[in-house]
Amino acid sequence: MFEQRFHFMHQNSFFHILISLIAGIYFGFIAAIIACLLTETSLGEFIDNIKSPEILSSIIISLETSIAVVILALIFGIPVAYLLATRRFTGRIILDTLIDLPIISPPLVCGLAILIAFGGHGLFSHFDVIFTIKGIIIAQLFVASPFLIRSARIAFESIDQDILTAARTLGASEFYTFRKVSLPLARNGIISGIIMTWARALGEFGATAMVAGCIPYKTETMTIGIYMHALSGNLDASVALSLLLIVSAFATLIVFKYLGRYNDPIK
Amino acid sequence: MIQLNDICKSFKETEVLRSLNLNVKKGEMFVLLGSSGCGKTTTLSIIAGLIREDRGDIYVDGSRINDVPPHKRGIGFVFQNYALFPHLNVYENVEFSLKARHKQKNNRNEVKRALELVGLDGFDNKNPMKLSGGEQQRVALARALVTEPECILMDEPLSNLDAMVRERLRYEMKQLQKDVGLTTIYVTHDQVEAMMLGDRIAVLNNGQTEEVGTPEKIFYKPQREFVARFIGMKNIFNGKITTLDEEGGVMQISTENFELTTVLIPSGEGTHVKACVRPEEIILMKSDQKTSARNEIAGRIITIFPNGPLMRVLVDVGGDEISVDITRLATRDLELKKGDKVILKFKATSVHVIM
Numbered sequence: 001m002f003e004q005r006f007h008f009m010h011q012n013s014f015f016h017i018l019i020s021l022i023a024g025i026y027f028g029f030i031a032a033i034i035a036c037l038l039t040e041t042s043l044g045e046f047i048d049n050i051k052s053p054e055i056l057s058s059i060i061i062s063l064e065t066s067i068a069v070v071i072l073a074l075i076f077g078i079p080v081a082y083l084l085a086t087r088r089f090t091g092r093i094i095l096d097t098l099i100d101l102p103i104i105s106p107p108l109v110c111g112l113a114i115l116i117a118f119g120g121h122g123l124f125s126h127f128d129v130i131f132t133i134k135g136i137i138i139a140q141l142f143v144a145s146p147f148l149i150r151s152a153r154i155a156f157e158s159i160d161q162d163i164l165t166a167a168r169t170l171g172a173s174e175f176y177t178f179r180k181v182s183l184p185l186a187r188n189g190i191i192s193g194i195i196m197t198w199a200r201a202l203g204e205f206g207a208t209a210m211v212a213g214c215i216p217y218k219t220e221t222m223t224i225g226i227y228m229h230a231l232s233g234n235l236d237a238s239v240a241l242s243l244l245l246i247v248s249a250f251a252t253l254i255v256f257k258y259l260g261r262y263n264d265p266i267k
Numbered sequence: 268m269i270q271l272n273d274i275c276k277s278f279k280e281t282e283v284l285r286s287l288n289l290n291v292k293k294g295e296m297f298v299l300l301g302s303s304g305c306g307k308t309t310t311l312s313i314i315a316g317l318i319r320e321d322r323g324d325i326y327v328d329g330s331r332i333n334d335v336p337p338h339k340r341g342i343g344f345v346f347q348n349y350a351l352f353p354h355l356n357v358y359e360n361v362e363f364s365l366k367a368r369h370k371q372k373n374n375r376n377e378v379k380r381a382l383e384l385v386g387l388d389g390f391d392n393k394n395p396m397k398l399s400g401g402e403q404q405r406v407a408l409a410r411a412l413v414t415e416p417e418c419i420l421m422d423e424p425l426s427n428l429d430a431m432v433r434e435r436l437r438y439e440m441k442q443l444q445k446d447v448g449l450t451t452i453y454v455t456h457d458q459v460e461a462m463m464l465g466d467r468i469a470v471l472n473n474g475q476t477e478e479v480g481t482p483e484k485i486f487y488k489p490q491r492e493f494v495a496r497f498i499g500m501k502n503i504f505n506g507k508i509t510t511l512d513e514e515g516g517v518m519q520i521s522t523e524n525f526e527l528t529t530v531l532i533p534s535g536e537g538t539h540v541k542a543c544v545r546p547e548e549i550i551l552m553k554s555d556q557k558t559s560a561r562n563e564i565a566g567r568i569i570t571i572f573p574n575g576p577l578m579r580v581l582v583d584v585g586g587d588e589i590s591v592d593i594t595r596l597a598t599r600d601l602e603l604k605k606g607d608k609v610i611l612k613f614k615a616t617s618v619h620v621i622m
């Protein structure tokens with residue numbers, strides 16, 4: 001059943017049995033919860049629910065906003081990650097901390113901050129953002145882009161310095177080296193960052209609800225839909241949306257792990 | 268061709284280069300020899316523009332290149348760990364600098380020629396990470412040579428290879444360098460490598476060039492005590508010239524514990540000098556036998572231990588120690604052991620004098 005990495009690990013040792021047991025309990029717990037969700041509905045019910053106009057609309061809003069977030073996160077995040085990975089400057093630690101802050105802070109707090117900045121007397125109050133799609137995108141970007149930046153930065157940092165130096169001595173400018181060496185070598189880190197950012201944006205609830213409210217057909221994303229339908233007693237609709245999210249997340253992760261394993265340029 | 272004037276470089280508190288001067292001629296293989304941490308890599312990095320010098324000037328063909336960025340210097344660099352691009356195959360690795368310099372046309376021929384030059388034709392589509400160390404270093408060499416650079420810098424390119432491959436590649440590299448007439452600065456801490464490869468050698472010490480010269484000069488007639496010690500002249504003694512025999516062409520040097528006869532060099536009586544004798548130039552015998560050697564010192568064996576393929580015998584000569592290298596067989600035939608009385612003999616021409 002187990003394939004050992006090292007010959008000195010024994011399958012019949014007490015420790016081996018212990019860790020296998022703990023892993024089994026953990027796996028069973030997660031699987032059971034997901035199974036409960038899966039068995040809550042039938043395929044026919046699921047399809048009927050998904051086909052309702054309000055739910056379709058929330059799916060489209062979620063897809064649109066999360067894809068926009070990924071694109072914006074790439075445009076801003078890659079340069080920021082590269083800067084942090086390759087330059088030493090004063091204030092670097094502060095910038096670094098600031099970027100990680102949304103990962104740690106509660107999304108509600110992030111949402112409130114955006115609400116204040118863009119609402120009433122805020123610094124950006126002349127942008128019409130509150131209760132709009134733009135608001136959703138800003139809220140999701142704020143919360144989700146740090147994942148891409150972190151992941152890309154670690155990928156850039158782990159490239160062997162001599163390889164980059166070699167590129168320079170071979171006549172490549174820093175920009176050429178960035179495009180032809182750094183980016184390809186950081187590819188896996190960037191892709192995993194994209195997936196984490198996208199998943200975080202799709203699953204975003206607190207900050208989005210705070211900034212964009214829960215207006216059906218206008219600012220109702222899938223997660224907001226799950227919450228609203230569950231509150232209003234339409235549990236079937238919530239379950240359908242949840243299943244959709246979980247299955248797509250599962251599929252994405254599997255595809256990524258497969259790609260990551262077989263296309264690793266280093267191995 | 269390449270000239271370094273008064274280069275200084277410090278990292279934080281540590282002064283690595285203190286007023287380093289070098290002058291490399293066109294087409295020569297110039298070896299930088301020095302112990303670990305003496306600033307060899309730093310020197311190459313400054314020439315290539317990868318590190319900025321604190322002070323001093325760098326000239327290539329008479330023009331100052333201090334402010335030229337690394338990718339415009341046209342100086343090739345070969346790294347100790349090869350630094351190949353893992354996401355590109357062998358062909359693409361070699362092609363990289365042609366593309367980076369926007370020389371799109373005729374790439375195919377140039378890449379092929381470079382790969383042939385290093386004996387890697389047919390390796391085009393291989394993944395460089397799956398090649399042996401020697402093959403990887405050949406790829407790195409082809410990659411650096413493909414644009415036919417003015418000169419090439421090599422930082423201990425063979426030190427990660429096993430002895431057999433290293434020897435072969437060293438020979439091939441020397442041939443290639445001569446054939447192409449490539450100006451090369453080669454960094455190593457390996458004396459044998461320096462000796463075999465260098466047209467000239469610079470020994471670095473303390474962030475400066477201690478001495479520059481042909482291998483012959485550096486290894487047999489060093490002018491500096493540091494260099495003499497570095498290249499393994501074990502026996503170095505302070506002394507004073509006592510008599511000059513112009514007719515015989517010899518002179519006498521008196522050290523604290525013994526007298527030496529050496530070949531006459533232009534100097535005056537009373538001059539303080541250092542006399543050096545290589546351990547392998549000394550003949551060791553148990554009983555006095557007639558030889559033509561002019562120098563003869565009696566002593567007692569302190570210890571005997573293996574030193575590579577030879578045996579090293581440490582002999583006490585009235586307070587000083589003299590190292591003698593003899594073959595394993597000779598130690599056995601002479602039945603040498605600790606405490607034995609022995610006589611050391613060597614020729615006047617075997618004594619090298621440093622003023």
Ligand SMILES: Nc1ncnc2c1ncn2[C@@H]1O[C@H](COP(=O)(O)OP(=O)(O)OP(=O)(O)O)[C@@H](O)[C@H]1O
Pocket residue numbers: 278279281283301302303304305306307308309310456
């Ligand atoms: N980037 C750096 N920051 C701080 N110190 C450095 C840096 N690069 C080199 N040094 C120091 O400078 C000294 C010289 O380093 P360098 O790499 O030039 O030595 P080397 O002669 O190439 O040694 P080796 O034979 O071990 O490669 C060392 O003491 C090293 O610790």
Ligand SMILES: [Mg+2]
Pocket residue numbers: 307308309422
């Ligand atoms: Mg070095």
